[in-house]
Amino acid sequence: MLQNTNQLPTDEQITALSNFLAKTVQHGIEGSSDFVSTSIARDFIVFIRHHGRLTLGEMLLAMQLLETLLIKCRxxxxxxxxxxxxxxxxxxxxxxxxxxxxxxxxxxxxxALQFNMNLQTINESEVVILKLMDYKMWIGIRSFIRFYFRIFSV
Structure with a gap:
């Protein structure tokens, strides 16, 4: 059953998102398995959930965009x-x-403040990512639902 994606993700959902993030990055970026683990991915997602107040739907969209970005790069x-x-x-x-x-x-x-990063670097990197994705951000509802079930294997 599809959960309400307008709520903050639960700890159980964070675990599934962390597993997906770690596996996706390890598969898509050479050498990342040396330092990207599920626990590091979990810490990152928990930080984002707490400070950014991202809903489950927003987290899922971000994970799907990450996967799309890495596929486009490949x-x-x-x-x-x-x-x-x-x-x-x-x-x-x-x-x-x-x-x-x-x-x-x-x-x-x-x-930039939350992650102690240089603002110019963020601005430039955002443009690079959008270009790599050919500025295509839209994900249809059917694709989103299929992705949801892939992540949570419900």
Whole structure:
């Protein structure tokens, strides 16, 4: 059964999202398995949930966009996203997700402050990610539901 995606994710859902994030990154970015684990992914997602107040739907959208980004990079044989900039790329995925999903998203300066990152780096990285994705952010409802069931194997 599809859960309410307008609520904050539960701890159980965070675990499933963390497993997906770790596996997706390990599969999509060479060398990332040396430092990306489910527990590190969980810490990142819990931080995002707490500070950004992301709903389950927003988290799922971000995970689906991450998967799409890595697929596009593989198709284009583009190694722009690598172990050196993975953290920035992940933050930017959440930035573009919220800009797409919310009427009033957090500003990039808010994200820079939360993650102690350089604002210019975030701004430039956001554009790079959007270009890699060919500026295609839309995910249809059927695709979203299939993705939901892939993550939660319900």
């Amino acid at each position: 198709e284009k044989k583009d190694n722009t996203i690598d172990t050196d900039n993975l953290g920035t790329a992940l933050v930017c995925i959440f930035i573009v997700t919220l800009k797409f999903a919310r009427d009033i998203p957090y500003r990039n300066s808010w994200w």
